[in-house]
Amino acid sequence: MSETATKYSAPALDKGLDILELLAESIRPLTMGQIADRLIRSKGEIFRMLVALERRRYIQRDEATEGFLIGNRLFEMAMKTAPTRNLVATAMPHISLVAHSLDQSCHLTVLSDTQIVVIARVEAPGELGFAVRLGYRRRVDQSTSGRVLAAFASPADRQRLINRLAEAHPDFDRAGFEARIEQIAQLGHGQSPSRTVRGVTDLSAPIIGETGWAVGALTVPFILRDDQHTGLEDAIPVVVREAAAISADLAVGMPGHATNAGD
Secondary structure, eight states: OOHHHHHTOOHHHHHHHHHHHHHHHOSSOBOHHHHHHHTTOOHHHHHHHHHHHHHTTSEEEOTTTOOEEEOSHHHHHHHTSHHHHHHHHHHHHHHHHHHHHHTSOEEEEEEETTEEEEEEEEOOSSSOOOOOOTTOEEEGGGSHHHHHHHHTSOHHHHHHHHHHHHHHOTTOOHHHHHHHHHHHHHHTSEEEEOSSSTTEEEEEEEEEOTTSSEEEEEEEEEEOOTTOOOOHHHHHHHHHHHHHHHHHHHHHTOOSOOOOTTO
């Protein structure tokens, strides 16, 4: 460590950030002992930090295991940033249109390190449907929307993401992931059976920002019901069209649908 870095170091802050980053990457709650072991620190070193983070809602305790999870505070802070507010405001009319056109739930996801996070959603208007909660996270390579976001990221960002996945997750299938996102890039959208819920097919299309690369993904967890008149092949163009419409609205800075002069 350089002399400058040593002079201006903040050990307590580093410790807190290490805990948050560890919990953000974990798919299961972690106990104080597990956190201490993974960070190579003593329980005494992290006890007060856990108490402070829990008090301020950055982390929360899982009732079943007494382990710790990432809380809602970071999500709430992220939602207050101008780019996120603009993306959500612009996308919401289109998310609602997709949900009502297909009678399916629809949500918006963005990248968060090696995970996707759901930042907006509209539930299916009918009596039945499948929806994910706001703030839901999943590894990029294990979700359709994650693969879409990777497929339409800049080459540099995509490479950084792949390297980070390989570094953080020993079970990451690099070759398989690269092949799948290349296919998605050629098709213009992603489609695959849900890895968490049987009978659900995730449909996802990229939302392109001003840089020319994806800033989000519009996703429908599609359920084929006996009374459903719209099939998968009919739903895909709707998702792709509305994702493109959001991209166009972002480009002109106007939320909602563009209005034709003759309307």
